[in-house]
Amino acid sequence: MxxxxxAAAGATPPGGAKPGPPVGSPPMTPLExxxxxxxxxxxxxxxxTIGPGVASATGARPAAGESAGVSRRSFMKWSLxxxxxxxxxxxxxxxxxxxxxxxxxxxxxxxxxxxAGFPGEYNVGEVDVRWKxxxxxxxxxxxxxxYALIAVCTHLGCSPNWLPAENKFKCPCHGSGFxxxxxxxxxxxxxxxxxxxxVLADDGQILVDKSxxxxxxxxxxxxxxAFLKV
Amino acid sequence: MPDTSKTPFLSRTWDYxxxxxxxxxxxxxxxxxxxxxxxxxxxxxxxxxxxPVKIRKxxxxxxxxxxxxxxxxxxxxxxxxxxxxxMFYYRPTVAYAYMDIIDLAEQVPLGIMREIxxxxxxxxxxxxxxHMFRVFMTGSYKPPxxxxxxxxxxxxxxxxxxxxxxxxxxxxxxxxxxxxxGSNMARATPVLGHEGPGSQLLALGDVKMVHAGSDARFALLxxxxxxxxxxxxxxxxxxxxxxxxxxxxxxxHFWRVRKDGGISGPx
Numbered sequence: 001m002x003x004x005x006x007a008a009a010g011a012t013p014p015g016g017a018k019p020g021p022p023v024g025s026p027p028m029t030p031l032e033x034x035x036x037x038x039x040x041x042x043x044x045x046x047x048x049t050i051g052p053g054v055a056s057a058t059g060a061r062p063a064a065g066e067s068a069g070v071s072r073r074s075f076m077k078w079s080l081x082x083x084x085x086x087x088x089x090x091x092x093x094x095x096x097x098x099x100x101x102x103x104x105x106x107x108x109x110x111x112x113x114x115x116a117g118f119p120g121e122y123n124v125g126e127v128d129v130r131w132k133x134x135x136x137x138x139x140x141x142x143x144x145x146x147y148a149l150i151a152v153c154t155h156l157g158c159s160p161n162w163l164p165a166e167n168k169f170k171c172p173c174h175g176s177g178f179x180x181x182x183x184x185x186x187x188x189x190x191x192x193x194x195x196x197x198x199v200l201a202d203d204g205q206i207l208v209d210k211s212x213x214x215x216x217x218x219x220x221x222x223x224x225x226a227f228l229k230v
Numbered sequence: 231m232p233d234t235s236k237t238p239f240l241s242r243t244w245d246y247x248x249x250x251x252x253x254x255x256x257x258x259x260x261x262x263x264x265x266x267x268x269x270x271x272x273x274x275x276x277x278x279x280x281x282p283v284k285i286r287k288x289x290x291x292x293x294x295x296x297x298x299x300x301x302x303x304x305x306x307x308x309x310x311x312x313x314x315x316x317m318f319y320y321r322p323t324v325a326y327a328y329m330d331i332i333d334l335a336e337q338v339p340l341g342i343m344r345e346i347x348x349x350x351x352x353x354x355x356x357x358x359x360x361h362m363f364r365v366f367m368t369g370s371y372k373p374p375x376x377x378x379x380x381x382x383x384x385x386x387x388x389x390x391x392x393x394x395x396x397x398x399x400x401x402x403x404x405x406x407x408x409x410x411x412g413s414n415m416a417r418a419t420p421v422l423g424h425e426g427p428g429s430q431l432l433a434l435g436d437v438k439m440v441h442a443g444s445d446a447r448f449a450l451l452x453x454x455x456x457x458x459x460x461x462x463x464x465x466x467x468x469x470x471x472x473x474x475x476x477x478x479x480x481x482x483h484f485w486r487v488r489k490d491g492g493i494s495g496p497x
Contacts, residue, residue, distance in 0.1 A: 156411040
């Protein structure tokens, strides 16, 4: 750091980075010759050390046992990258946390799976609409067993209605029609309704789980949990 | 003191007003009777300074601009004002929203306030399209105005989003299913929608990270379907979020018109 010394710093003896008097102390007096600072302790004499000028004493303390202070250049050399990395990391993590804020932990919605009573409560050949309002699911009982149709139109996601007189599901939004099996036959719907997982729970009740879906066009309706045999 | 006996009363009053400290602290220029003062009027006013100091004679011809940009801004102000008034009565919850809209028409004084807001919104979409059409037909998107064209495109999208979010607030069957249909498009968002391309890539083993409870649509609706969360989110976006961004971009838009050389000349 000797190369950075200007004329004023030249008054500082070798090892001139030694600390000066504490801030706020009276001007340097001969009472402290051991610190190595000259009585002339100029305010501008330490431009190459931390805490230049009048605050020259803040950067280094005798108690720390340092024989030489950290030069501004070497301080900047590691502190700038570290500082920027820390700042960037703080900004990035704040961004992620803010984005996460948009995703609630608790939903005040009906659960995805529910128990739908005992198999004996359903009539063969009927579409049961009792769970439609609460859970968006029709349970159909045919001769072999049960399947659960999800009441979301495969066209654009409206809720169709079961029309018993016409023996079909009809969507009020754009007129898509589905057979009792869920297969589409009229209107713009491009594929059959989806079926939900339907099994028997331990207590003998029907358990419907909407989070597991079976799509006809993928050949999934033949899977075991897409249909509950009785 | 000048001889006041010969000057008319109004002139004397005007002179008195314009010499008060209040007046002189607000207006730091004389009457805009010469070019220098006209420039000062524009430069020293925060609202006017967004506009060009001078424009071409053709620029004020109705035939050239159709005044569509200005009309769009005017309608935005209308929507801001009427929307603010509607906010005094409307509560964005499933229990209240629909009945509050009915009450706004049938019980609140000046029941057409909501209709003004609604028709103003329709008109704003029309004028913003016509403004875009005019800018396109006059070639005003060309350099040096290509940046401002892009700002305008974003403003167009924000206008449509304002309409989309406002559509849900009446909370009737039309609103709920329209937003259901509209927001279902977000399922197909690339990577971030659970039915979109690339969403399978974000998975930890068998556990999908992008599913119906964590995708873009879920963040938009605050739930798996259009319910309480969606109503509140759309309300906040409609009343605060989008208008704030649109307001900032409008300031940029108007200011750039000036910086890019004012309204473009005829072809």
